[in-house]
Amino acid sequence: MSTKLNKEDFDQDVCGAHHMAIRDTMDILNGKWKIRIIGMLSFGPRRFMELKSGIEGIAAKMLSKELRDLEVNGLVTRTVLNTKPITVEYELSRYGYSLKPVIDGIAAWGIEHRKTIINMTKGRVSEHHKCYL
Amino acid sequence: MSTKLNKEDFDQDVCGAHHMAIRDTMDILNGKWKIRIIGMLSFGPRRFMELKSGIEGIAAKMLSKELRDLEVNGLVTRTVLNTKPITVEYELSRYGYSLKPVIDGIAAWGIEHRKTIINMTKGRVSEHHKCYL
DNA sequence: CGGCATCCAATTCGATACTG
DNA sequence: CAGTATCGAATTGGATGCCG
Numbered sequence: 001m002s003t004k005l006n007k008e009d010f011d012q013d014v015c016g017a018h019h020m021a022i023r024d025t026m027d028i029l030n031g032k033w034k035i036r037i038i039g040m041l042s043f044g045p046r047r048f049m050e051l052k053s054g055i056e057g058i059a060a061k062m063l064s065k066e067l068r069d070l071e072v073n074g075l076v077t078r079t080v081l082n083t084k085p086i087t088v089e090y091e092l093s094r095y096g097y098s099l100k101p102v103i104d105g106i107a108a109w110g111i112e113h114r115k116t117i118i119n120m121t122k123g124r125v126s127e128h129h130k131c132y133l
Numbered sequence: 134m135s136t137k138l139n140k141e142d143f144d145q146d147v148c149g150a151h152h153m154a155i156r157d158t159m160d161i162l163n164g165k166w167k168i169r170i171i172g173m174l175s176f177g178p179r180r181f182m183e184l185k186s187g188i189e190g191i192a193a194k195m196l197s198k199e200l201r202d203l204e205v206n207g208l209v210t211r212t213v214l215n216t217k218p219i220t221v222e223y224e225l226s227r228y229g230y231s232l233k234p235v236i237d238g239i240a241a242w243g244i245e246h247r248k249t250i251i252n253m254t255k256g257r258v259s260e261h262h263k264c265y266l
Numbered sequence: 267c268g269g270c271a272t273c274c275a276a277t278t279c280g281a282t283a284c285t286g
Numbered sequence: 287c288a289g290t291a292t293c294g295a296a297t298t299g300g301a302t303g304c305c306g
Contacts, residue, residue: 015176019187021243022172022236028246032163032298039155043148048268054152059299064269085267086306095249098242103155105238109231110154113161116228165279181288192280197289218287219286 025102028073033058033066035103038092041076042100045091075099158235161206166191166199168236171225174209175233178224208232 029035033055040046040054052063067090070076075096081087092099162168166188173179173187185196200223203209208229214220225232 015173015187017244018176018237018240019169019172021240021247022169024243024246025239026168026243030165032159035159036152036155039152040148043151052268054148057299059301060269061271062299080268083267086269088268098245102235102238102242104151105235106158107151107154109235110157111150112231113157114154185288190280193289194281194291195279198279213288216287219289221288 028075029099031066031069033062034070035106037063037066037070038075038096038099039103039107041090041092042097042103045089048088048090051090070096161208162232164199164202166195167203168239170196170199170203171208171229171232172236172240174223174225175230175236178222181221181223184223203229 029038036055037051040051046054048063048067051067052058052060055063067076067078071078074093077091077093079089079091081089162171169188169191170184173184179187181196181200184200185191185193188196200209200211204211207226210224210226212222212224214222
């Protein structure tokens with residue numbers, strides 16, 4: 001192509017596509033808990049109660065709802081096991097598993113973030129560390 | 134060390150640290166708009182109105198609030214320019230810029246996700262594509 | 267155990283109007 | 287332009303009880 005895209009247009013395009021892609025992803029990972037649920041499931045299948053125990057602070061109602069959202073979007077599969085008291089196992093689908101690099105990236109940043117906090121507070125960990133950056 | 138960590142304990146530890154890290158990150162990126170704001174700013178400084186125009190659907194109140202959150206957490210800097218009508222420029226701090234790989238990972242997944250959708254719908258793009266997976 | 271239903275409180279979000 | 291103020295709507299969340 002001989003037509004040249006100037007820098008402004010290029011930025012416009014790249015930036016726009018980038019932003020649309022972020023929106024697409026975050027539409028699916030919306031809400032307070034989905035990323036954490038996927039994070040747990042990225043280590044293998046988990047039962048409802050395991051998820052509830054592992055994700056501190058989540059109410060059964062919300063866990064139920066978020067899992068249903070993820071199931072509808074094809075990221076998670078739900079399997080009812082025929083155990084004595086009924087047991088349900090949730091697992092990442094292959095498609096859901098494709099989010100693992102993203103989730104791991106988020107986790108990796110969190111680890112670095114915590115190190116940064118500890119350095120800046122010289123070891124004193126504050127309740128409101130978020131304000132000390 | 135001669136003491137052996139069995140697989141369950143190992144999983145427990147790794148999974149717990151992973152999950153705590155996710156929580157740390159998402160505590161900072163909470164809310165509906167922060168990731169999208171950081172995404173825009175990852176291409177360079179932007180003025181308030183540029184952000185508002187670029188992020189479709191955000192209200193001035195929310196943009197203002199989210200930017201303040203990000204500023205408090207040290208991810209974004211705010212500069213008042215002495216132009217005729219006052220102008221304010223927002224920019225990622227070096228620390229905020231360290232999130233770029235994370236944001237780009239989210240965007241990359243969104244691009245693949247959209248491709249997946251288009252394949253599964255054989256080109257027909259649905260309003261409710263999220264339900265077709 | 268794994269939910270759903272209901273009620274209610276708290277928080278978040280959005281539209282509009284307004285200011286320096 | 288870059289916000290703030292205000293109100294109301296929507297979402298989120300907790301508690302409790304019930305069911306198979």
